[in-house]
Amino acid sequence: MSQPIALVTGAGGEMGHLLIPALREQGVGVIALDLVELDESIREQCVETVTASILETDVLADLIGRHTPTYVFHLAAVLSRKAEIEPDLAHRVNVDGTYELLKLCRRAPEQTPVRFMFPSSIAVYGLPNPTVKQEAGAVKETEWTVPSGVYGCNKLYCELLGAHLTRTPGMPDFRSIRFPGLISAETLPAGGTTDYAPEMIHAAAQGRSYKCFVLRDAKLPFMTMPDGIDALVRLALADPGRLSRRAYNVRGFASKASDIRSEVLKHYPEADIGFDPDPARQVLVDSWPEDVDDTLAQKDWGFSPKHGLSQALSDYLVPAMKKRYAAVAGG
Numbered sequence: 001m002s003q004p005i006a007l008v009t010g011a012g013g014e015m016g017h018l019l020i021p022a023l024r025e026q027g028v029g030v031i032a033l034d035l036v037e038l039d040e041s042i043r044e045q046c047v048e049t050v051t052a053s054i055l056e057t058d059v060l061a062d063l064i065g066r067h068t069p070t071y072v073f074h075l076a077a078v079l080s081r082k083a084e085i086e087p088d089l090a091h092r093v094n095v096d097g098t099y100e101l102l103k104l105c106r107r108a109p110e111q112t113p114v115r116f117m118f119p120s121s122i123a124v125y126g127l128p129n130p131t132v133k134q135e136a137g138a139v140k141e142t143e144w145t146v147p148s149g150v151y152g153c154n155k156l157y158c159e160l161l162g163a164h165l166t167r168t169p170g171m172p173d174f175r176s177i178r179f180p181g182l183i184s185a186e187t188l189p190a191g192g193t194t195d196y197a198p199e200m201i202h203a204a205a206q207g208r209s210y211k212c213f214v215l216r217d218a219k220l221p222f223m224t225m226p227d228g229i230d231a232l233v234r235l236a237l238a239d240p241g242r243l244s245r246r247a248y249n250v251r252g253f254a255s256k257a258s259d260i261r262s263e264v265l266k267h268y269p270e271a272d273i274g275f276d277p278d279p280a281r282q283v284l285v286d287s288w289p290e291d292v293d294d295t296l297a298q299k300d301w302g303f304s305p306k307h308g309l310s311q312a313l314s315d316y317l318v319p320a321m322k323k324r325y326a327a328v329a330g331g
């Protein structure tokens with residue numbers, strides 16, 4: 001039997017760095033696309049890499065036609081903060097790009113559908129104010145899906161579209177995860193609203209001062225990137241009969257910005273972390289849930305994260321960053 005192939009879009013971003021080796025461990029070959037040329041370290045792990053925009057449908061059609069992927073991991077997206085500033089670009093990339101790719105994955109009705117993995121976001125939720133947010137606690141997938149920003153609207157629409165198309169013979173088997181803030185030791189995100197958590201930790205590891213752009217009490221769910229990648233791969237491999245829905249919540253821990261700061265200080269007592277809230281980003285954080293209920297992900301496909309806040313720092317982030325920044329300092 002030939003090796004299954006996965007197309008990974010936005011492969012050079014935060015998730016791609018850990019997803020590609022995880023797919024290879026499962027015996028899956030990777031074809032990767034990104035807007036900018038991929039690092040040599042990623043290129044050498046792939047069957048083929050292409051530098052192109054997600055909107056270049058002819059390039060994607062050629063790639064899909066030649067490799068007939070079993071899986072698509074559609075990671076290319078404009079994140080929340082940037083989406084609010086450039087809503088037209090966000091719509092083109094996040095919505096048009098997704099719809100075109102879904103159509104390119106169409107197969108003959110008698111063939112096995114492509115498994116189309118779509119990272120969605122806690123931005124699909126919209127709580128009207130901080131009091132309601134606090135009262136709501138850990139929200140279920142069906143609650144408060146009234147996004148307050150462009151990015152959340154983009155993501156929610158694509159979730160609904162993907163679920164709808166799944167019911168059409170030949171169209172992809174669409175599966176989505178509503179990711180909380182992701183924290184990676186390997187890379188820093190760009191253009192997100194939850195970026196303060198990884199930025200705070202990376203700054204401390206490098207001995208740089210940091211001003212957090214949300215209030216001390218701002219509370220959101222987070223998870224480490226390895227837990228996020230594990231979730232994505234588990235859901236991709238899950239038997240279709242086990243799935244009770246098309247979009248799932250996942251989380252590792254739910255913390256206030258001040259809790260993350262305190263945990264960072266345990267490892268980096270000299271860290272200089274202050275607060276200088278940005279009203280535009282605070283508005284989004286206030287509308288996103290303080291936690292999510294991930295019972296269905298646990299039950300349907302065995303989601304089981306390794307890292308709470310304290311393990312995230314002690315078992316993953318601090319050791320990995322020590323290596324990373326020592327290597328950078330050593331040249």
Ligand code: AKB
Nearest residue numbers: 079080121192193194
């Ligand atoms: C962002 O902040 O935009 C992302 C997300 C929650 O989807 N991290």
